[in-house]
Amino acid sequence: MKVLTSVAFASSEGRLYLIFIPPPPQDLSEYKVLNRLTDSTGIEVFILFDKKTSVILVSVLAFAIMYSVFDSEGGVTGKQIAFPATAGNVFIGADRYNGSAGPDSGRVYIYSYVSGILQNNLYGENAGDRFGASIAKFGNKYAVGAPYHDGPNGVNAGKLYIYTADGQLLTTIDGLVASYFGASIAGIGDVNGDGFEDLAVGSNLYDAGPNGVNAGILKIYSGRGTFPEIFSLDGGNTGDQFGYAFAGIGDVNGDGVADFSVSAPGDDGPNGTNAGRVYMYNGVNANLIYSVGGDAPNEMYGAVVENVGDIDSDGVEDFSVSAPLSNGPCSVCGEVYLYSGLTGNLLYKLFGQQIGAGFGYAVAGIGDVNRNGVEDFAVSEKHWDGPGGFDAGRVSIYDGSGTSLNILDGEATSDWYGWSLSALDDHHIVIGAPLYDNPSLGKVYMIDTRTMLGRRVWVGDMNTFFGVAVA
């Protein structure tokens, strides 16, 4: 058998790799990882052998694939680089887009973040629908909200659209009466244990439930088949705004099924009017496991709830709760509470440092970017006055321990950089600045979190809030 010792090729970003490939294994009974390499910029190369197709797979950046085809004696007979058709797409919303359906009908752009190229466009149905105001990835599917859509249940009932990763429409779901359905959506983890991630849709201003005006409601839909409803949870009291934010937190009670947390920023707790509360629910039966609350009135505690990964290294994922109107060290500085997913105990808090900056407007778990074994997260302040100017915005990267690792600043005055923030994979995040530039083209940045280098940027159309939502 011939032995191949190396192969050279250029990646999509122009780097030349010289990969040393061990000889193909004598025992071909299983597919295996032959090697895993990382270059100085954090780019990963995986070398795999696949018995069924008799090829060596070389994966660059974890999504571009190079195939080296071997003959029966181990000689290379062909090579090619390919990108999986649906892997590596990002959905970017521009909910004020004026399409053929009219003003503010909205639009979603689907880009490949591998090639950077526009793959598809999705459009709102009617003027004022604000299609693309929210976007969520769940499993390999995407949900897009049009919260101001007037449907069979009346004005501003809202509507949700579910797509494949390349933008093929799978189904739509109409909202309840005046529920602004689709204003907040998120993948919630696999709560019914069927192997498919499920989808949650919150209507925090819903009035028609058992508990009155703005009690709110949260619905969870199966990620499988025809997306049947799994749970419908009502807010506990008038004005609670239950379902404002929510997140899948993994399995906090150890029964093997994913659990989830839901906020009610208008809950009047022991710490005053609108102190806010976040509930952790058992994914099996939606029973309450525990709840946590804000420590002062009217700070929008629960504006954002996110899974930040396992930041205290106990093997269970943890979560953050933002209070962007918190008056901590200064007025409306903002505050983020970090909790243990296992116990609901407060681990620590982070405070904003600038008046009115609203620390915690968006949060994302981003994996272990500094590779110290503790998972890390990012927090935005869209009103931060930084080097770019007034309201340029910024995003801070924290190690799970709470130590600041890096800060990314918005480019110019009133960009509102950090309005949206989402992790694409374990080392890429996207950040939206929907008011970027004058006259507000909107811009979305893709950042490699291991190097903090920009990988891609996309710019939208004028005054459409391009980047208001990303996933």
Ligand SMILES: [Ca+2]
């Ligand atoms: Ca499921």
Ligand SMILES: [Ca+2]
């Ligand atoms: Ca569980």
Ligand SMILES: [Ca+2]
């Ligand atoms: Ca933990």
Ligand SMILES: [Ca+2]
């Ligand atoms: Ca870390």
